[in-house]
Amino acid sequence: MSNVKELKESLALSCNILAYEGHWDNILGHVSVRIPGKERILMKPHSFGFEEIRPEHVIEVDLDGNKVGGKYERHSEVFIHTEIFKARQDVQCVVHSHPPHAIALGSLRQPLRPISHEGNIFYEGLPLFDLTTALIRTPELGVEVAKSLGKCRGLLMKNHGSTVVGESIEVATLYAIFLEKAARIQLMATASGDPSWTSDQESAIKYEQIYTPHRLGSMWEYFARRAKKFRKST
Numbered sequence: 394m395s396n397v398k399e400l401k402e403s404l405a406l407s408c409n410i411l412a413y414e415g416h417w418d419n420i421l422g423h424v425s426v427r428i429p430g431k432e433r434i435l436m437k438p439h440s441f442g443f444e445e446i447r448p449e450h451v452i453e454v455d456l457d458g459n460k461v462g463g464k465y466e467r468h469s470e471v472f473i474h475t476e477i478f479k480a481r482q483d484v485q486c487v488v489h490s491h492p493p494h495a496i497a498l499g500s501l502r503q504p505l506r507p508i509s510h511e512g513n514i515f516y517e518g519l520p521l522f523d524l525t526t527a528l529i530r531t532p533e534l535g536v537e538v539a540k541s542l543g544k545c546r547g548l549l550m551k552n553h554g555s556t557v558v559g560e561s562i563e564v565a566t567l568y569a570i571f572l573e574k575a576a577r578i579q580l581m582a583t584a585s586g587d588p589s590w591t592s593d594q595e596s597a598i599k600y601e602q603i604y605t606p607h608r609l610g611s612m613w614e615y616f617a618r619r620a621k622k623f624r625k626s627t
């Protein structure tokens with residue numbers, strides 16, 4: 394079981410990776426992780442870009458959204474995280490961000506199609522949250538986001554962004570990156586013509602084939618090496 398120090402390091406790395414892999418949006422967007430055995434989460438603070446986050450920036454928040462530890466300001470959209478963690482015991486990490494292709498795809502109200510490998514990750518569905526396009530600043534709206542997510546791995550939020558969940562920081566971060574890539578490819582394909590995509594039957598098989606725990610581990614290590622290179626060069 395990961396301890397808090399390790400979780401802070403992984404969370405900071407997740408933020409750095411997201412910054413360089415299509416999720417940078419000024420100081421916006423946030424990642425959180427459940428502290429095992431506690432009704433608490435660790436979370437990226439407000440006022441910093443994803444690429445700036447280091448373990449010492451990470452704040453601690455309770456499941457009502459109150460900051461209980463750390464120096465920096467809490468994001469107002471904390472309730473996306475707290476309400477998903479309450480609704481989904483299987484979820485250990487939530488990534489909420491504003492990646493441009495996912496926002497564009499959400500505005501078209503098209504289902505995500507498995508046109509590329511990455512689209513297969515969401516073969517069980519990628520709901521569209523369209524109750525509001527505003528920020529999720531109340532527990533009530535957080536509950537609605539969690540309801541819309543259901544048992545899925547992620548959702549698009551109309552004219553806002555995307556939220557992706559996972560059983561670990563590594564998986565949620567990778568799937569957030571791959572959702573943005575799948576959305577980009579779908580936009581390219583539909584702008585150019587009438588694309589074909591993987592069938593429903595094949596989609597689940599492809600997912601199992603490609604996104605094995607071993608391969609996801611290697612993918613995370615690769616993205617971590619890339620992010621650390623960027624850290625050194627800035």
Ligand SMILES: [Zn+2]
Nearest residue numbers: 470490553554
């Ligand atoms: Zn947002």
